Amino acid sequence: MDDTDHWRNMASAPRDGSRILVTVRSSEQGPAEVDMAYWSRADQFGEEGWRASDSSPGRVVEYAEPELRCWMPLPSAGRGSMPSPWEGEDVPLVDGEGI
Secondary structure (H helix, E strand, O other), X not given: OOOOOOOEEHHHXXXXXXXXXXXXXXXXXXXXXEEEEEEEOOEOOXXXXXXXXXXXXXXXOEEOHHHEEEEEEOOOOOOXXXXXXXOOOOOOOOOOOOO
């Protein structure tokens, strides 16, 4: 398993617009799932925050901070399958991540 193949605490997620994988918490709408998201600055379509990468202008899918449990970098090309959502407790900060 390489360094990109594990879930990390959302506090350490990049907020530079790069796309990442996130675990969306389970809710009354369904079980936990994995989605591709990015941090977006406020614009004419919405406020600053996490958005689904497949959002389109005028149809923005936004995630509130509490909806997202953890993140990981996108896997390298050719990886076999999408990772499973994080099912454990919240992912702890490790070695000063997010500082």
